[in-house]
């Protein structure tokens with residue numbers, strides 16, 4: 001079995017969505033042990049968005065069903081796409097109800113060494129289209145599913161309103177398109193709007 005770690009490493013250098021809290025750490029050395037205080041935003045690095053993030057009365061991260069984030073998934077390579085991923089870019093993949101769909105875009109190639117505004121995101125119509133297909137989960141390889149500063153919030157709302165899990169900040173640079181098993185477990189933070197997660201793909 002091969003394990004692909006598709007998680008961004010989290011530290012002071014990890015890019016942060018503008019306006020979100022930065023990563024901070026204070027390391028305290030005792031006589032026989034080290035224990036640190038670490039603080040970071042709920043949408044830091046590889047993370048899961050809870051409906052509470054964008055929906056009034058939406059459920060928090062600790063209320064999300066874990067089976068959405070564990071199981072068969074499909075990595076779809078749309079690295080040729082510029083700007084946003086549209087219905088046109090996804091139509092050919094015969095996406096089925098209940099699928100976990102992870103998009104490998106140009107973001108993975110560009111990496112996560114620094115923040116950039118013009119990341120590839122999910123178009124609002126495409127979000128509606130995926131919601132209508134009743135997929136189980138959607139993942140993308142930068143810090144937001146929607147355009148930076150864009151008025152169209154459907155990339156978040158269409159998915160979260162329909163119980164579709166969202167993972168942001170994935171790294172597919174070492175992964176090619178295909179079927180895998182996904183394990184992505186967000187930290188169990190009570191009443192949180194999102195939480196960092198460790199995400200891996202398994203290939204048996």
Ligand SMILES: [Zn+2]
Nearest residue numbers: 043049168194
């Ligand atoms: Zn988020």
